[in-house]
Amino acid sequence: PVASVLERGGVKIARDDVVRDEPSNNIPDTIFTKLGQQLHRRDQHPIGILKNAIFDYFDSSYENKFDKFDDLCPIVTVKQNFDDVLVPADHVSRSYNDTYYIDPRTVLRCHTSAHQAEILSKGHKQFLVTGDVYRRDSIDSTHYPVFHQMEGVRVFSPNDWESSGKDGAAYAAEDLKKCLEGLARHLFGAVEMRWTDTYFPFTDPSFELEIYFQEKWLEVLGCGVTEQEILKRSGNSNNVAWAFGLGLERLAMVLFDIPDIRLFWSTDERFTSQFSKGQLGVKFKPFSKFPPCYKDMSFWISESFTENNLCEVIRGIAGDLVEEVCLIDNFTNKKGMTSHCYRIAYRSMERSLTDDEINELQWKVREQVESKLNVVLR
Ligand code: PHE
Known part of the structure; x- marks a missing residue:
């Protein structure tokens, strides 16, 4: 809270x-x-x-x-x-x-x-x-x-x-x-x-x-x-x-x-319990490695588009479940319109994510990217 x-x-x-x-x-x-x-x-x-x-x-x-x-x-x-x-x-x-x-x-x-x-x-x-x-x-x-x-x-x-x-x-x-x-x-x-x-x-x-x-x-x-x-x-x-x-x-x-x-920023005990006062350099043991889930999205950008704004929108929806946002394709067509394709990696460090959960996040991301960032989804 x-x-x-x-x-x-x-x-x-x-x-x-x-x-x-x-x-x-x-x-x-x-x-x-x-x-x-x-x-x-x-x-x-x-x-x-x-x-x-x-x-x-x-x-x-x-x-x-x-x-x-x-x-x-x-x-x-x-x-x-x-x-x-x-x-x-x-x-x-x-x-x-x-x-x-x-x-x-x-x-x-x-x-x-x-x-x-x-x-x-x-x-x-x-x-x-x-x-x-x-x-x-x-x-x-x-x-x-x-x-x-x-x-x-x-x-x-x-x-x-x-x-x-x-x-x-x-x-x-x-x-x-x-x-x-x-x-x-x-x-x-x-x-x-x-x-x-x-x-x-x-x-x-x-x-x-x-x-x-x-x-x-x-x-x-x-x-x-x-x-x-x-x-x-x-x-x-x-x-x-x-x-x-x-x-x-x-x-x-x-x-x-x-x-x-x-x-x-994790409050998971499996993270926090591994460290103690004065103990520098104790090697962290990953308590899990859950698979990432990748979702791609392509859109025509406008002049005001920035990657930082995109990342803020995605983080606003998915929080710390976003691991990486990466531009994987970028081209400008004959009419001078520029298209970007971003790959979003979702992964929790604490648990497995379900398909349904990720699809719902991605759906909201698509909605807000379009409404807040002045781009046109392809
Ligand atoms: N403030 C700089 C940064 O955040 C770092 C810095 C501090 C450089 C003091 C020189 C002197 O990148």
Whole structure:
């Protein structure tokens, strides 16, 4: 059952304030029910166990403690989520297709970086922020619209780098990589990993760390040397800093052998009973493997069609019974009409699904896809 009023970080949210059927609000019930669950604060849950293990690493590696925040409200302003971390006005991540908006000035944070600027302004020099983050996205085994991140920030003053013979930025970049490689060794022992260069609006240079998992390189964190503008605005003009943001689910999937990201939300005892406080990396034993059921659907799209909207409609009907939504055919005819064929994989991790049940879901999906997405079924 969903509480009708939630309170997080001193902010009261009435359900009716959040879920309203109007264009400026795109938060469905499936997302609303996740607010306040705080998997990262449960010591017996893989996400909480991992958070605590990362805390242990920082506590044992640094004499000066990192300040820890893990109860900051996920409802933030557009300014906090985007402007304060220098995300350009026309960046795609600001769109209603990518981000959950409560109203035009308020979002569900899409990253823990939303809290960087404020915490820096309060004078904290090294800190960790853990929390649930929200992104509209497509559906597969490693993507879920709610997941958990941990942000880390460390500020240096001229004293720290002056004797090293390096400039501040080079000193910070080196310290950052050393810190994160140490963290990866602390968590994994030996694991195949690689650094790649990337772009974030709030860091320069920026890097990504990837870990080899299930025959693929999985991106587990983004990081870099903090943009000087952010430091300047927060009263740190003479300083240099690094920041990272890591995805807890993806690390936990690798560490605990959890094959599907939906499992983190399972309340089935056969899942929850396998984990205990302080036990990092106990390998999860799948308690069942039920067969998936595939359903294909084809339709002519219109200009406003997006895959994220399609996935939201499907999840609204099938919830966590959807395992994957995959575009399997795409063509444009002579009249310029574009057809998409999607394959939906339905699978429960807890029980066998019946044909009747799936047919009913698929029927509703077809109905709503047509009525809500402005497409024509073929
Ligand atoms: N906020 C970034 C993301 O969510 C991660 C990040 C954090 C990158 C801090 C650099 C510095 O993808």
